Amino acid sequence: MEHYNMNLTLKVWRQKNASDSGRFETYPVKNISSEMSFLEMIDVLNEELIKEGKDPIAFDHDCREGICGACSMYINGRPHGPWQANTTCQLHMRAYKDGDTIVVEPWRANAFPVVKDLVVDRSAFDRIIQAGGYISVNTGNAVDANAIAINKDNADAAFAAAACIGCGACVAACKNSSALLFVSAKVSHLALLPQGGPERKTRAMNMVAQMDKEGFGACTNTGACEAVCPKEISIENIARLNREYMMAGVISDK
């Protein structure tokens, strides 16, 4: 792969803490290699800022291999930047050319308040899982793993839904800041497996209730969530959640 160097202009959202109003700052960055990852480019800028006695840009990141879900930059109006099925940490600078201007913002949603600069608070997702995103089975009372045969198509579909990394790009992309793709991925993962059967109704009801309580918006089937999801979680999961939710409402056996 041919590589090249480039000079860029970055416009980055800076916000000291949750109560600060925040503003864009403009930074030139020079001699960026096309082989760098996007976050390595931010590393280079931060090293410069520190040397100049300025505050480096705070951002969430950890694994840098696209699986932990920590990184969360809104790049030129798109969560995780221009590439399909990708996280910010896996975006590489060959996506850009010399002279480009790149605007970087945090996720924007009422349910994800800004902590500092590009760092947001996504603990609402953890609370949604607490509301029912699990199978209630205590350690030690499981039967043999092969005692339950699971049709491969269902197992594969459950796996595809379970691939969600909880990054929140779906919320950031949605004009209503809806978390329905995230919630539906978890509901689908567990509803598609026989082990998840006993709690299907309460799970769907309780997770949706918690989602509403956290201040996420409603779903209007725009599909922006699916388009930006780094793990290509399908919007079909939302349809499945809607069915689960309806069934739970119609057949209440409590």
Next chain:
Amino acid sequence: MLDSKIPVGKLEEKWVDYKGHCKLVNPANKRKLEIIIVGTGLAGASAAAALGELGYKVKAFCFQDSPRRAHSIAAQGGINAAKNYQNDGDSVFRLFYDTVKGGDYRAREANVHRLAEVSVNIIDQCVAQGVPFAREYGGLLNNRSFGGTQVKRTFYAAGQTGQQLLIGAYQALERQVALGNVTMYARHEMLDVVMVEGKARGIIARNLVNGELERYFGHAVLLCTGGYGNVFYLSTNAMGSNVTAAWKAHKKGATFANPCFTQIHPTCIPVSGDHQSKLTLMSESLRNDGRIWVPKQKGDKRKANDIPEEERDYYLERRYPAFGNLVPRDVASRAAKERCDAGYGVGTTGQAVYLDFKYNLINKYGKTEAGKLGIENPDLETLMRLGKEVVKEEYGNLFDMYEKITGENPYEVPMRIYPAVHYTMGGLWVDYELMTNIKGLYCLGEANFSDHGANRLGASALMQGLADGYFVVPYTIGNYLADEIATKPIPITHEAFEQTEKAVADRINTLMNIKGKQTVESFHKRLGKIIWEYCGMSRNEAGLKHAIAEVQALKKEFWSDVKIPGGIKEMNPELDKAGRVADFIELGELMCKDALDRNESCGGHFREESQTEEGEAKRDDENYAYVAAWEYKGESDWVLHKEQLNFEIAKPTQRSYK
């Protein structure tokens, strides 16, 4: 000083006997006992869930914004278990034996046997939680092979096994949060252990959002904080992975065992330049289907696909015909280094070898699929297309990741790979009950030293993390806490909390007030280069002595010239990193000291002075069949304690994969 507390009796009966006789805590008393768990990877999350289910009051801490992001999430290939679902001769004994042998006879037999025993329960538990493991068309679980074994015992979920297992444990943990049994503290970093009358009774943690120091009491403290591979700066670990929690415990008296036992993983994407912040693993499971080769001709600059079959050197298959591409990691890594050092490396830097899927794409998968579809005499294109579909299902995410990073399509051209730091077998010394030599302080998962000896086999880290958390510590901790039921919670105003917090605050103030010129990152990079050069894949006496002097000098420079921006009472990632790098520097010195002391080669520890005529690692069982547990005495001052290893069942032999 070191009592391993290995139960007496036959190897296969020790754990059963232990469980039958250990002390229990009744449910009413469990509610009065508080347990602190630091780290929420597979070991921490599973322990928090399991102990919460039992009724203990658990406080769990992680530095990430959510427990689901702990670095276990990045494990790719799979998890071993002695289920023998494949009817290919596997058993608890074989898993035990493979692990002891794979670890080059530097692990404890009793711990490893217990690990093999509970491996089967882990798979059952995970399936019950809804972990979507790969399945066959009949609906039953599928397996793949990993290095250092001749059976198929690895369960997997595409190339995302760690993610699926961690999400399972995370969900179990969140369920306990919802039930009020676990309180979760995310974005908190443990900065010291609080000791009261010789027992671990709490921690000081820093809230990483507002920078405040906070005090927490626990009747027992569990460190599940992962490995220290980031001492090398470049590794496959996450950016935040660090040794700080374990190191603070070490400085409070917990001995650190076998720090020089680090694993260099053979198949990672090679370094591309100085800007590089981390390295990315390509799962060992790829060696099931990929063949490793270099050109037979030195400095061959042709493209991989232009080099004809007869001019390729499949050096692992040539040197190790019995295990071929599936030799253990340490062996595969050294073999790659040997070829590159000899001038046969590929790519722009010459520091890479090929991992090539074409042969199996066509011959293994393509032909099988064509056979299933009844296509007679399929052409090459058809075979490639059919083979690709299967490979995509098995490893699609890994192939995509490779392409994003390198810009090359691994279905078409072979991957370029090179060894990189991946895992650390060393860690805090623990006894059979997973307790360190500090009473009430436990260490689980990668952070302890116990199960993998001098080299960990693939797909065994996930197994150990979950074994420790779900199935070992819930029993062993009761044996300790049964005697603590009368201990009332110690108020955090106690002078031990006061003093420990003050010491932590003083250190932070010292760091902030250095106001030097060099960034934390620059020190970390320099440390990494020293350790990689002298305490990496190959070590010798002169180099190690040189490295110790260099690390000591670097430490002086760090404490007089580091520059940390921002303030203390705010979110300040540079300050977080500075504390971690300061600890890595101290650890780096101990690693070199340990490597110097161990004048033998074993597993991942290769001393150039100790090799066979064929260049394989040569153990010295007479002099070094011990666990090296280092006690901290003061700055650059450690005392070595030896725990002799006795092999009653798996008799040490020269490890051979030929």
